[in-house]
Amino acid sequence: GAGVSQSPSNKVTEKGKDVELRCDPISGHTALYWYRQSLGQGLEFLIYFQGNSAPDKSGLPSDRFSAERTGGSVSTLTIQRTQQEDSAVYLCASSFRSLNTEAFFGQGTRLTVV
Amino acid sequence: ELKVEQNPLFLSMQEGKNYTIYCNYSTTSDRLYWYRQDPGKSLESLFVLLSNGAVKQEGRLMASLDTKARLSTLHITAAVHDLSATYFCAVDRNLQGGSEKLVFGKGTKLTVNP
Numbered sequence: 001g002a003g004v005s006q007s008p009s010n011k012v013t014e015k016g017k018d019v020e021l022r023c024d025p026i027s028g029h030t031a032l033y034w035y036r037q038s039l040g041q042g043l044e045f046l047i048y049f050q051g052n053s054a055p056d057k058s059g060l061p062s063d064r065f066s067a068e069r070t071g072g073s074v075s076t077l078t079i080q081r082t083q084q085e086d087s088a089v090y091l092c093a094s095s096f097r098s099l100n101t102e103a104f105f106g107q108g109t110r111l112t113v114v
Numbered sequence: 115e116l117k118v119e120q121n122p123l124f125l126s127m128q129e130g131k132n133y134t135i136y137c138n139y140s141t142t143s144d145r146l147y148w149y150r151q152d153p154g155k156s157l158e159s160l161f162v163l164l165s166n167g168a169v170k171q172e173g174r175l176m177a178s179l180d181t182k183a184r185l186s187t188l189h190i191t192a193a194v195h196d197l198s199a200t201y202f203c204a205v206d207r208n209l210q211g212g213s214e215k216l217v218f219g220k221g222t223k224l225t226v227n228p
Contacts, residue, residue: 033216043157043202048215056215091156093216102147102159103204103216 002026004106006092012112013082021077021109025094032075033093033103034067043091049075050097082113116141118205120219127193128227135188135222137203146186148177149202151221157202160188193226200224 005024013019025032034046045059049069060066064082069075079086089110095103117140127133137146145164149157161170163179163186170177174197176189186203204218 035218042220043218045215045217059215093157095216100145100162100164102149102162104159105149105157107156 004092004094004104006090006106006109008109009107010110010112012114015084015113016081018078018080019082019111021079021090021092021111023075023077023092023094023106025073025075025092026096026104027073029094029096029104030072031095031097031103032069033095034075034077035091035093036088037091037108038088046077046090079111082111084113087111087113116143116205116207116214116217118203118217118219120201120203120222122222123220124223124225126225126227127190129194130192132192133190135190135201135203135224137186137188137219139184139186139205139217141184142207143181143184143205144207145205146179147204147216148186148188149204151200151202153199160201190224193224195226195228198224198226 007022030051032049035043037043047067048056064080067077089108091108093103093105119138121136148160150160151157161177166181168179174191179186200221200223202218202221204216206216207214
């Protein structure tokens with residue numbers, strides 16, 4: 001596709017439910033990032049996939065959060081047993097590191113836990 | 115661990131004035147990026163700076179990089195209201211066998227007043 005695509009754009013879920021957020025990176029991009037942004041705040045790093053290397057999961061806030069990237073392309077961020085503090089905008093970005101180009105961001109998924 | 119500090123975090127300025135946003139980072143980096151974020155929107159890439167002394171300009175914005183001082187600046191010339199947004203700098207670096215995640219500063223919220 002032309003850009004990074006995230007779905008859904010908005011998600012309202014009840015506390016305790018599991019949610020899956022999807023990211024379709026730009027075709028051919030080897031690096032994929034997930035960040036979280038709470039209202040009026042900066043970007044909180046969650047996880048980073050780079051090619052076939054082991055992902056950097058150092059930003060995942062708890063074991064309720066997990067992510068995978070299948071076939072080096074689409075990524076899914078899963079939050080189990082959601083809590084109200086998980087409410088935020090989840091941003092995905094991708095880049096082609098070898099070309100020293102920037103990371104391109106999707107429009108984000110706004111998650112609201114009620 | 116790579117850390118990025120921006121200042122100021124909040125900037126209110128009048129139209130027509132000049133100002134500079136600063137971005138310091140903690141360790142040697144290979145690439146520095148500037149992004150813009152409008153309220154309720156995702157991040158838009160402004161500049162990619164790859165080498166010491168690099169300078170890039172787009173309209174009223176000019177970014178520069180001093181790798182020895184580990185400092186980048188984003189200079190605003192003759193500000194206009196349309197520049198009101200939050201500006202983020204980010205850095206990453208190559209590691210043996212791969213590359214490190216993109217680390218963001220907390221952002222500078224710029225408000226340009228008539």
